[in-house]
Amino acid sequence: METTTASKKDQLLGQLRTRPSALSETFPELALAAREALTELDFPTTRQENWKYSRTTKLSSEEWTIQPSEANISLNEWRIPGLDAIELVWVNGFFRADLSSTEIPAGLSIGKPAPHTIRHKEEVTMDFFSALHEVHCTDALAIRAEKSKKIEKPVHVLFIQHGALPLSQPHLFLETAELAELEVIVSFVSVDGEKALCNAVIEGNAGKSSKLTCTLIEREGEQNALICRSLYSIERDAVFHIHTHTISGNWVRNDLHIRLNGTGINAFLNGIYLPRESQHIDNHTLVDHRHPHCESNELYKGVLNDRGRAVFNGKVYVQIDAQKTNAYQNNANIMLSDDASVYTKPELEIYADDVKCSHGSTTGQLDEQAIFYLRARGLGEDNARRLLTTAFILEVLDRLESEPVKEYVVELLKKEDLLLD
Amino acid sequence: MLSIHNLHAQIEQNEILRGLNLEVKPGEVHAIMGPNGSGKSTLASVLAGREEYAITAGEVTFQGKDLLEMAPEIRAREGIFLAFQYPVEIPGVSNINFLKAAVNEVRTHRGLPALTAKEFLQLVNEKSALVELDGRLANRSVNEGFSGGEKKRNEIFQMAMLEPTLAILDETDSGLDIDALRIVANGVNAMRSPQRSFVVITHYQRLLDYIVPDFVHVLYKGRIVKSGTKELALELEEKGYDWIKEEAATA
Numbered sequence: 062m063e064t065t066t067a068s069k070k071d072q073l074l075g076q077l078r079t080r081p082s083a084l085s086e087t088f089p090e091l092a093l094a095a096r097e098a099l100t101e102l103d104f105p106t107t108r109q110e111n112w113k114y115s116r117t118t119k120l121s122s123e124e125w126t127i128q129p130s131e132a133n134i135s136l137n138e139w140r141i142p143g144l145d146a147i148e149l150v151w152v153n154g155f156f157r158a159d160l161s162s163t164e165i166p167a168g169l170s171i172g173k174p175a176p177h178t179i180r181h182k183e184e185v186t187m188d189f190f191s192a193l194h195e196v197h198c199t200d201a202l203a204i205r206a207e208k209s210k211k212i213e214k215p216v217h218v219l220f221i222q223h224g225a226l227p228l229s230q231p232h233l234f235l236e237t238a239e240l241a242e243l244e245v246i247v248s249f250v251s252v253d254g255e256k257a258l259c260n261a262v263i264e265g266n267a268g269k270s271s272k273l274t275c276t277l278i279e280r281e282g283e284q285n286a287l288i289c290r291s292l293y294s295i296e297r298d299a300v301f302h303i304h305t306h307t308i309s310g311n312w313v314r315n316d317l318h319i320r321l322n323g324t325g326i327n328a329f330l331n332g333i334y335l336p337r338e339s340q341h342i343d344n345h346t347l348v349d350h351r352h353p354h355c356e357s358n359e360l361y362k363g364v365l366n367d368r369g370r371a372v373f374n375g376k377v378y379v380q381i382d383a384q385k386t387n388a389y390q391n392n393a394n395i396m397l398s399d400d401a402s403v404y405t406k407p408e409l410e411i412y413a414d415d416v417k418c419s420h421g422s423t424t425g426q427l428d429e430q431a432i433f434y435l436r437a438r439g440l441g442e443d444n445a446r447r448l449l450t451t452a453f454i455l456e457v458l459d460r461l462e463s464e465p466v467k468e469y470v471v472e473l474l475k476k477e478d479l480l481l482d
Numbered sequence: 483m484l485s486i487h488n489l490h491a492q493i494e495q496n497e498i499l500r501g502l503n504l505e506v507k508p509g510e511v512h513a514i515m516g517p518n519g520s521g522k523s524t525l526a527s528v529l530a531g532r533e534e535y536a537i538t539a540g541e542v543t544f545q546g547k548d549l550l551e552m553a554p555e556i557r558a559r560e561g562i563f564l565a566f567q568y569p570v571e572i573p574g575v576s577n578i579n580f581l582k583a584a585v586n587e588v589r590t591h592r593g594l595p596a597l598t599a600k601e602f603l604q605l606v607n608e609k610s611a612l613v614e615l616d617g618r619l620a621n622r623s624v625n626e627g628f629s630g631g632e633k634k635r636n637e638i639f640q641m642a643m644l645e646p647t648l649a650i651l652d653e654t655d656s657g658l659d660i661d662a663l664r665i666v667a668n669g670v671n672a673m674r675s676p677q678r679s680f681v682v683i684t685h686y687q688r689l690l691d692y693i694v695p696d697f698v699h700v701l702y703k704g705r706i707v708k709s710g711t712k713e714l715a716l717e718l719e720e721k722g723y724d725w726i727k728e729e730a731a732t733a
Contacts, residue, residue, distance in 0.1 A: 434570040434624075437530050438584040438640060439558035439591070448583070452574025452623075 069121040070103045070189070077228075080127050083198040084232060087176050091185050095195035098186040105188055112188075114372045114404040115343045119312055120286055125228035125258050127199060128153045132223050134160065134252050139219055142472075143465040146217035146246065153222060154199030154229030154259070168210030168241075174203040174234050179266045181292040184318060190288050194230045194260050203234035206241035206271070215244040215463070222250070222257035222285060229259040237271035237299070244274040246466060249289070249310070251282030262290045267299040269323070274302040276466055280473065281310030290316045297323025297352075304461055305332040305361075307342045308473050317346045321383075324354045331460045332361040335479055336369025336401070343372035350383040350413075359390040362457050364450055364479065365401035373405040375420070381412040390420040395427060395453055397446075450479065483508050483679050484529075484549075484648055489540035490704075491528050498524040500704035501540070506648070509676040513690055513715060514683045516701035517723045522683045523567060525701070526652040529681075530564035531557050544648065558584075559591035563646035565637040567653040572624035577636070578606065580624055581643055588644055609642040613669040631662035638669040649673075650681045655689040667692030687719035702730050 067075065085092035104121040105112035130152040140148075149171065150160035165171055185195050206212045220231055237243045249259060259281070267273040273295075281287045287310050295301045307313050319328055334342040348357045363371045373392045394403045407420040427449050435445035454474065461467040484506040491499040498521045506512055516522050528535050529542070531554035542549040549557060572580070585605075586596040597605065610620055613635040625633050634654055641649055651670070655663055670680065670693050682693055690698070690712060698715045700708040702723070707730045708714065718726070 428570070428572075430570045431572045433532060433554060434566065434572070435580065435584075436554040437558055437564050437566075438580070438644065439555050439587040440580075440583055441555050441587070442553070444583065444587075445555075448575055448580065449572070452572070456574055 068103070073125065074099065076124070077127065077197050080197050082196055083201045084174075084195055087174055087178075088180060091180060091182065091195055094182075095185050095192040098192045099189070099196060102186075102189040102192055105190075111345065114370070115314060115341065120258060123226060123256060123258070125226050127197065127230075128224060128227040129155050130223050130227075134221060134223065136160065136219065139221075139248055139250050141217065141246065141465055141469045143468070144215065144217070144463070146215045149202065149204075149216060149218045151200065151218070151220050151229075151231050153224070153227040154220070154231040156200045156202055156231075166212060166214060168207045169212050169216075169243075170203075170205045170207065172203060174201055178203060178234055178236075179264070179294055181264055181294070181318065184290065184292050190260050191262070191290060194232070194262050194290075197230055198232050198262075199230045201232040201234070203236065204243070204245065205234075205236040206238060206243040208238040209240040210238075211242040212244070215246055218245060218247045220247065220249045220259060220261060221252050222254045222259055222282065223252050225255040227254070227257050229257065229261070231259075231261050233261075233263045235263065235265040235273065235275065237267050237273045239268045240270050241268065242272040244276075244463065246276045246278065248278045248280065249287055250280045251285050254282050255284060257282065257285045258288075259285070260288045262292065265291070265293040267293070267295045267301050269296045270298040271296075272300045274462065276304040276461070276463070277306060277315075278470065278473075279305070279307045279310055279313060281313065283309065284311050286310070286312040288314045288316075291318070293319045295319060295321050295323070295326050295328060298325040299323075300327045302329045302462070303331070305344065306470055307332075307334040308470075308477065310340065310342075312341045314343045315345070317344070318349070319347065319357070320349045321351055321355045321357070324352045326352075326355040328355070328357045329460065330357070330359040330361075331457050333454055333457050334361075334363045334371050335365075335474070335477070336363070336371050337366040339368050341370045345372075345374045347376040348378070348388065350377070350379045350386045350388060352382060353384045353386070355383065356387040357389070360457055360460070361392045362453060363394040363403060364397065364454065365394060365403055366397040368398070368400045370401065371403045373403070374408065375406070376408045377410070377418065377420070379409075379411040379413050379416050379418060383413045384415045386413060386416040386418065388416070388418040392422045393453070394424040395450065396424065397427070397450075454479070483545060484681070485543045487541050489528070489542060490538045491524060491535045492538055493524070493535050497538070498535075498704055499528065502701070502705055504699065504706060506679050506681060508679055509674075510697065511674070511680040511682060511693065511695045513695035513698045514681060514701055515685070515687075515698060515715060515718060517727075518685070520701045521704040522685075522701055523652055526564055526567075526650050526681075526683055529557075529562065529650055530554060555587070558644070559588050561647035563641050563644055563649045565634075565641060565649065565651045565654050567656065569625045569633040569637055571626045571628075573626050575624050577620050577622055577624050581606075581640060584640075585643055605643060610639055612642050612672055613638045614665050615639050630657040631659065634658055634662065634666055635669070638666050642669060642673060647677065648679050648681070650683070652683050653685060654682075655684055655686060663689065664692060687715045690715045700726050702726055
């Protein structure tokens with residue numbers, strides 16, 4: 062049937078048509094592929110397996126626009142106390158050199174991505190949002206630690222959403238060359254914003270025997286939506302840590318794909334999500350073991366309150382050559398309200414025959430026997446519940462190597478009244 | 483101190499306590515014995531404030547106040563301590579942090595200032611020595627990975643830290659070997675004072691060799707059917723409970 066009104070997708074694409082992409086000149090083939098894919102792709106529906114429990118109607122019903130901003134924004138509230146970091150500040154998806162650190166230590170380079178940068182081609186056309194990002198990427202920056210350099214200062218990337226209805230599509234490339242070490246913290250925040258959609262992509266490549274750590278701190282505004290794609294390729298003997306903390310935001314989707322491209326790799330994936338009120342938080346993770354003697358260890362925990370909803374989908378592939386793999390996955394959820402819901406699904410596909418793999422998934426209430434025990438010793442009921450929730454969450458936060466970052470996340474959770482003082 | 487009058491309690495429509503009376507004065511140690519299923523643990527649970535039990539009749543006053551009106555944490559702060567028959571394991575919550583929170587809640591309630599970190603640690607050292615509890619256990623998660631004996635010693639350690647006016651020991655002796663039993667009993671005896679009372683619930687007379695009671699009561703079918711002194715416990719040990727049951731049937 063013919064309709065006279067354009068679809069939501071056509072409206073959005075029509076409105077963005079004249080916007081160039083920060084990626085298309087450097088990666089023309091991918092831009093072409095994404096553009097082609099966009100003719101077919103549309104806002105995902107719950108009929109698609111990857112989106113079964115995450116409706117995108119909230120995203121498709123708004124009139125987003127790309128909005129470069131000159132706003133002068135105070136960063137004090139968003140800095141991590143006690144952390145001396147190189148700050149890279151973005152507003153509405155555009156890098157703002159005027160708000161960012163100017164002193165860059167030796168061994169670290171920050172600039173436009175080079176054409177030979179490793180890209181995750183399959184994911185470019187994975188769905189509507191990834192193609193949309195490629196075709197209308199607002200800005201891109203590559204952060205690279207040079208060979209054998211340990212970068213002592215962490216890099217703190219601040220993605221700020223500002224004003225009404227901005228569509229931010231920032232793109233980060235993280236790279237550690239052979240034997241290098243780099244820690245990157247990425248904060249997603251909202252300043253004087255009403256509604257925003259941030260559709261970010263972080264691509265990373267950890268070179269041989271390097272160490273790369275990425276910590277996501279998602280503090281989006283109450284009405285904001287965030288899609289964060291993290292796509293990593295890890296080389297031989299590298300150590301990779303990624304921590305995902307979803308603290309606020311109305312609708313959040315994290316996709317994390319990790320490819321283990323060599324032997325002897327250690328990859329650690331940790332995450333917490335705390336949906337409350339009517340928040341929706343979706344984590345899709347994929348660890349792809351392609352070579353022998355690698356270990357992946359994944360721990361995601363959720364505390365759900367009010368009408369909060371969460372999705373956890375954890376895929377682990379162990380390819381036929383990936384003998385002697387150790388792959389562990391654990392997802393645990395605590396429901397504090399009868400109206401909250403969680404959809405959790407581990408998916409292990411193992412094609413090698415000499416491996417150690419395990420997964421666990423638990424969902425339940427706080428232990429009433431433990432609450433009574435604590436109350437019988439004089440703790441008030443609220444404190445008893447919070448003490449148990451705190452212990453539950455700290456098991457994940459204790460895996461953060463950076464003490465200031467850990468304290469910062471703990472403070473944020475206390476402020477939200479989710480942790481005990 | 484504790485006055486229980488005509489107490490009736492039920493769980494899921496089963497009446498367990500059926501008109502229980504008990505009077506405990508300051509400084510007294512009362513032992514409550516009885517066959518399995520007589521209501522011993524129900525009594526402990528009801529006194530501590532477990533919400534699964536419905537009180538259908540009777541009253542309980544503690545130092546002149548209506549105990550049944552109080553939330554479990556208020557009872558604890560007012561000075562009641564229950565040593566659990568099955569102490570709960572709480573992963574991730576450190577024994578020490580939890581105790582510090584508990585001690586300070588209790589102190590605040592009593593109008594005392596919170597302990598400083600130094601004072602608190604001193605108290606921990608002193609009281610853990612009382613039950614020969616390894617200092618390392620104090621830093622572990624509450625009861626997690628503790629042996630049965632360690633769990634019971636941890637209960638008595640907590641009791642010593644909280645300094646209650648009335649302590650209820652619910653089958654604290656079950657699952658203990660003689661050495662552990664002696665340690666637990668020594669901890670309890672060290673805390674006996676003219677102001678502090680104990681209700682010791684036990685299935686076996688053995689514990690009462692170490693914690694010598696002033697009174698022994700036999701609980702049967704939810705009621706105290708016989709009271710006496712420590713000799714009654716010895717008689718029960720020798721003759722079992724059948725004669726009590728017969729007496730109760732003919733009464």
